Amino acid sequence: MPAAYREAHQNGRLQRSIERSLRWMAKCTLCPRFCRVNRVQNQVGFCRTGRLAVVASYGPHFGEESPLVGSNGSGTIFFSHCNLLCIFCQNYEISHGGEGVPVTAGQLANIMLDLQKRGCHNINLVTPSHVIPQILEALPEAIEKGLKVPLVYNCGGYERVSALRLLDGIVDIYMPDFKFWDPQVADQMCGTRDYPERARQAFREMHRQVGDLQLEAGGIAWRGLLVRHLVMPSGLAGTGPILKFLASEISKNTYLNIMDQYRPCGGALGKPHMGRSITHDEYAEALQMAQDLGLKRLDKRLKNWLFL
Ligand code: SF4
Structure with missing residues (x-):
């Protein structure tokens, strides 16, 4: 399937967004x-x-969701810094510390092309919200030199809908994380009381643009929405209401990765309510909730877990 951005380049939409x-x-x-x-x-x-995006690392990644990884990996580009800065971030050095190298539009285009050349099934833009202009600017050169694999917008869910509209017809796959439901928790974790409302608006807009996740015959994603949710200890993330929102306001056919890898890092270390990993029961309960709500399109690894 042709990536959306190629048409956007031809019809001038990409240039207008830039x-x-x-x-x-x-x-x-x-x-x-x-x-x-x-x-x-x-x-x-x-x-x-500032003016240039900073890239911490890039390469084929095999730890992403099954429809992105395939046989050759997802072509991840990790951008440094972040517009959320959760206190428990697992990539603390990159997001909070800003480790990485500034890249021009031409260099970013070459990174994308290199990942495609190495057989990656997509370009997976990790933490892209603060570098939308820099990503857009890299695309014309990348497209003219042959970029054609889908673009994945892999974000934390703290987005402006009007900024997402700049990506309409350009991003093929949205992969947002819905992190917290309670404004107070969001405030405590990343100083953003408005996170839950912004995330709800963003999820509606992303789904409006690309719909449910669509797979090619080989099981590789080419378009649509893929949602992540990290279960946190003591129900801090608000897993229940988030799953209800997805089932009732987005789609029961939402492709979902419910993640169990919460580890206390950075500012979460030593905090009584979040200074531990989640328990087996907390995770099992989250999976059961999804099943009960009719959210059955779970990432393959979760299905394996369910049948253990
Ligand atoms: S508005 Fe967002 S993207 Fe812009 S400088 Fe502030 S954090 Fe960065």
Whole structure:
């Protein structure tokens, strides 16, 4: 299936999104932090990223969801810094520490092409929300040099709907994480009381753009929404209401990865309510909730777990 961005390049939509996103970056309102700094002039706001995107690492990744990995891996590009900065982040050095190398649009295009050349089934943009303009700017050169695999927008769910509209017809697969349901918890974890409402709006918009996840005959995803949710200790994430929202307001056919890998890291270490991993029972309960709500399209690894 042709990647959406190729048509957007031909019909001028991609160029319009590039121009608009750069205007926003000059008084940055790309995400709900609304820092209003001039990143075109290299000022930095909450995400500490100026004119150029910073890449921490890239390569074929085999730990992602089954429809992204296939036989040759998902072509992940890890962007440094983040617009959320959860206190328990498992990639603390990259997101909080900003480890990485600034790249120009041409260099980012070459990274995408290199991943495609290595057989990756997609370009998996990890933590992309604060570098939307830089990603868009890299695409024309990448497309002209032959990029054709799907683009995956792999984000934390803290998005502005109007920024997502810049990606309409350009991103093929959205892979957001729905992290917290309770505004107070979101505030405590990343200083964003509005996270739950922003995430709900973002999920509706993403699903409007691309629909449910669609797979090719070989089981590889080419378009649609793939949702992640990390179960947290003591029900902190609000797994129940999040799953209910997905089942009732997005689609019962949502492809879902319910993750069990929460580990106390960074600022979560030593905190009584979140200083431990989740229990077997907490995870089993989350999977059961999904089943009871009719969310049966679980990532293959979860299905294996269910039948253990
Ligand atoms: S993208 Fe960065 S600078 Fe822009 S509003 Fe968000 S956090 Fe602030």
